[in-house]
Amino acid sequence: NKGKYEHYMQKEIHEQPESLTTTMRGRLIRGGSCKSKSVLLGGIKDHLKTIRRSRRIVFIGCGTSYNAALAARPILEELSGIPVSVEIASDLLDRQGPIYREDTAIFVSQSGETADTLQALEYALENGALCVGITNTVGSAIARHTHCGVHINAGCEIGVASTKAYTSQIVVMAMLALAIGDDTLSSQARREAIIDGLFDLPSKVKDVLKLDQEMKNLAQLLIAEQSLLVFGRGYNYATALEGALKVKEVALMHSEGILAGEMKHGPLALVDETLPIVVVATRDACFSKQQSVIQQLHARKGRLIVMCTKGDAASVCVGGSCRVIEVPQVEDCLQPVINIVPLQLLAYHLTVLRGYNVDQPRNLAKSVTTQ
Ligand code: UD1
Ligand code: F6R
Numbered sequence: 001n002k003g004k005y006e007h008y009m010q011k012e013i014h015e016q017p018e019s020l021t022t023t024m025r026g027r028l029i030r031g032g033s034c035k036s037k038s039v040l041l042g043g044i045k046d047h048l049k050t051i052r053r054s055r056r057i058v059f060i061g062c063g064t065s066y067n068a069a070l071a072a073r074p075i076l077e078e079l080s081g082i083p084v085s086v087e088i089a090s091d092l093l094d095r096q097g098p099i100y101r102e103d104t105a106i107f108v109s110q111s112g113e114t115a116d117t118l119q120a121l122e123y124a125l126e127n128g129a130l131c132v133g134i135t136n137t138v139g140s141a142i143a144r145h146t147h148c149g150v151h152i153n154a155g156c157e158i159g160v161a162s163t164k165a166y167t168s169q170i171v172v173m174a175m176l177a178l179a180i181g182d183d184t185l186s187s188q189a190r191r192e193a194i195i196d197g198l199f200d201l202p203s204k205v206k207d208v209l210k211l212d213q214e215m216k217n218l219a220q221l222l223i224a225e226q227s228l229l230v231f232g233r234g235y236n237y238a239t240a241l242e243g244a245l246k247v248k249e250v251a252l253m254h255s256e257g258i259l260a261g262e263m264k265h266g267p268l269a270l271v272d273e274t275l276p277i278v279v280v281a282t283r284d285a286c287f288s289k290q291q292s293v294i295q296q297l298h299a300r301k302g303r304l305i306v307m308c309t310k311g312d313a314a315s316v317c318v319g320g321s322c323r324v325i326e327v328p329q330v331e332d333c334l335q336p337v338i339n340i341v342p343l344q345l346l347a348y349h350l351t352v353l354r355g356y357n358v359d360q361p362r363n364l365a366k367s368v369t370t371q
Pocket of ligand 1 (some may be wrong): 041042043044132133135138142143146147148149150151152257335
């Protein structure tokens, strides 16, 4: 049931304040006796000791689920102190990459039925790793075959393009980082700030959804373009990849997410006054580096659309003309949840304006159960 919406993708984008609330329900604890704020993930609490002792955490997924793991990697590394790698399931299988008994392998999948991810799970089980699932579908193959896991509880996702599952996956992985790091005293203030940030997140997502009309106007401007680049780094490298994935899969427009730190190693050659480029430059530890990327793109007359923190328009756009998308600021590790929303809206409107089927893009299936 699409309710007041025209398409499932549109409905699922707009219901993210609610889906995120459901994802967190019963899992965040504020107040209490000894510890003031903490996280409780019922599905993994008995396995936390084993996870903390593991030599490496390996995330494994495909498409949007892979991007979500990439978004969560920095906070996992920071709060766990354990090396974290992120693998595309098919690539891990192609290489038969090493997986050890001392590894925690985390399988991220909305459907829980993706063939590549499922096969990588069988492979990790054979190699003796602790296998954890992060899935949206209770009773799915991945939920059944993993040793333990967390359901993201985002509600059924019908649009082929994953939207609300992506933001809920990131939130679950941030909660996982909080749970793993829970025994470290030195990071307690940081963890409490993130928990406060999680409580506020649904209302911030509601704010950023107000950009709907602005994104429709931007889509109008880009309707006939051949290509769109998206630059990001740090927490928002994933935003660049995921934004570009949405645009290519539904709007059928070539789009590429680019790690801004790699700009000078090739992509800069593409920049001219015609190619539209989105630069994600919200406030975090990478902000000044992104400012200098913007300046260099300006110097090449790049056609820039800068996503920045509310109030930063003047400081990101010095000396050049660019379009600005201003978004609310949240805790740095949660910022990818906010930043993807305008790009989901852009992909949605571009698709509708270009006259394509937004809920069922050509050649794609919701659940990829064949290899
Ligand atoms: C569970 C209940 C929830 C109830 C809550 C009350 C289910 C599905 N969930 O939620 O309805 O409100 O307790 O405390 O009944 N699992 C995997 N692999 C996965 C995902 C999950 O093995 O990919 C396992 C978990 O280890 C756990 C079970 O499935 O044993 C349920 O996981 P989850 O729904 O995340 O647990 P709770 O949040 O505790
Ligand atoms: C993109 C998209 C796909 C899926 C991928 C993995 O919008 O939906 O890239 O993310 O096929 O699917 P799951 O998460 O079900 O394993």
